[in-house]
Amino acid sequence: MTSQVNELLLRSLTPSVLGILVRRGADFAAAEDAVQDALVEAVRAWPADPPRDPKGWLVTVAWRRFLDATRADSSRRRREDRLDEMPAPGPAPAVDDTLQLYFLCAHPSLTPAAAVALTLRAVGGLTTRQIAHAYLVPEATMAQRISRAKRTVSGVRLDRPGDVATVLRVLYLVFNEGYSGDVDLAAEAIRLTRQLTHAIDHPEVAGLLALMLLHHARRAARTAPDGSLVPLAERNRGLWDTRTIAEGVGILQAALARDRLGEFQAQAAIAALHADARTAEETDWVQIVEWYDELAALTDSPVVRLNRAVAVGEADGARAGLAALAALDDSSPTPVPRRTAVAAYLHERDGDPDTAARLYTEAARQAPNLAERDHLTRQAARLNAGRDS
Structure with a gap:
């Protein structure tokens, strides 16, 4: 069992193991800490002695870690007595609590940033260090964010249907963060959304997965080798992943056939029309x-x-x-956001380069990231150079 296989397996098992501990009566925050300890132990022990039942192994070790932590806290001795009376964990049940974890991590009491971090940790199985690197923040900062989020949802009971729309928005936030460091958040969002499609039958879940796949399939063409943004009309469509595009279109068509249109399906339909055009000129803008x-x-x-x-x-x-x-x-x-950049583009298309150059310069000052700022600055410089020549 290679380390890569270990990581993929561990991340896929994390939500169900955490759900089992919570269902057995563990507080969410304490259960999540225990599962993280079990994951660390698995990384250490599995290469030399891989278990026959990985999920059962994780449940057993995490439960022991939870009991050890509970016994170590003298203020919880009464709770310890109650837990000791519970039967020892046997084989891991087949029940999948992943869906409940999605709803818990997307709880309305959490900020979007906290909900994303908690989803990546509890459902995605990422470490605090990995999440911190992905968001380019210190590990201690991310640890505090996750800790606060866990405390917020620790007393929440999931005894009513959760809000699917909120879960989907959290997953879309993860996807839009892109990638950095050793974690590709776009790919991680796709993995989690695939997982969600197995847990809940909803056309908007399928619509979101289709949207992610259609965007992800064209990702390689969005930037030049130097990292600069490439305008849509100038992108090399030969770099698009046609197999992923075909998968996204198929998922979208099946979702639309259910005649329950939602915003992610509509967005995916727009992305599919872009992906269907072999050249920029063939795009069906109407x-x-x-x-x-x-x-x-x-x-x-x-x-x-x-x-x-x-x-x-x-x-x-x-x-x-x-x-x-x-x-x-x-x-x-x-x-x-980006309204000024759009105005600049349209004024240039309308034959007004002076206004367009001024607006591109203004838009560059408003740009949310360095890549967009540099792109808009180059557009202004191009028009100004043409005017001066």
């Missing part, structure tokens, strides 16, 4: 606008309406796109 209309009716999100303005500009011309952008300004009193 149908993309129609899907954005569906999406706007479902969410009424300013970001959706911003993206729709771009699609309108491609389908009906830059002047129509600017009109859609003006309508967004009238309906949204607060600034919309």
Whole structure:
């Protein structure tokens, strides 16, 4: 059993082992600590002596760690007596508590950042160090965030159906974090969402998985070798993963056939239309606008309406796109992220390079990350150079 296989197996077993301990009466925070201890012990012991029943081994070791920690706390002696009366753990049951853990980690009392961190730890089986590296924060900072999140949900009883929409939003947040260090969060989000599709039969779960696959399949073309962003029309579509695209489209078609449209299915339909175009010129922008209309009716999100303005500009011309952008300004009193960058692009398409250059410069100052800032700065410099020549 190689170390790579160990890691994949351990991460896949983590949620069910944690769920078993919680169902046996362990406090969530203490159970999660015990499971993490068992995972560390497994990494140490399994290469030399792999167990016949990995899940049962983890349950047994985690339960012992939990009992040891409980006995060590003198203030919990009464609880210790009650736990000692419980039967010793035998073979691990086949019940999968993963779904309950998803709902617990996406509890509305948690902030989005805390919910993501707890999901990666409890359901994803990642270590605090791995999560900290992925988010580029000190390990101690991430440990505090996870500890607070565990305390928040420790007293929560999952005796009512959870909110699937909240779980999906947490998973989408994980996906959108991208990747850094030794953990690819986009790939991890896909793994977790696949897992969720086995636990719950819901077209929006399938829609989210399809959306992730369709975006992930085109990831290699989004940046140049130097890390700079590549505009959509200039991307090398030969780098796209056609097998993953086909899988995403198949999952989406099955979800749409159930006639229970949701926002992730609508987003996936837009991504599928982009993926279906062999060249930028073949993109069906008219149908993309129609899907954005569906999406706007479902969410009424300013970001959706911003993206729709771009699609309108491609389908009906830059002047129509600017009109859609003006309508967004009238309906949204607060600034919309990347709105200035979209305005710059549409003004350039409309033949107004001076306004476009000024807006690109302004958008660069507002950019949320270095890659976008550099891209927008280069666009402004390109237009200014053309004006001066």
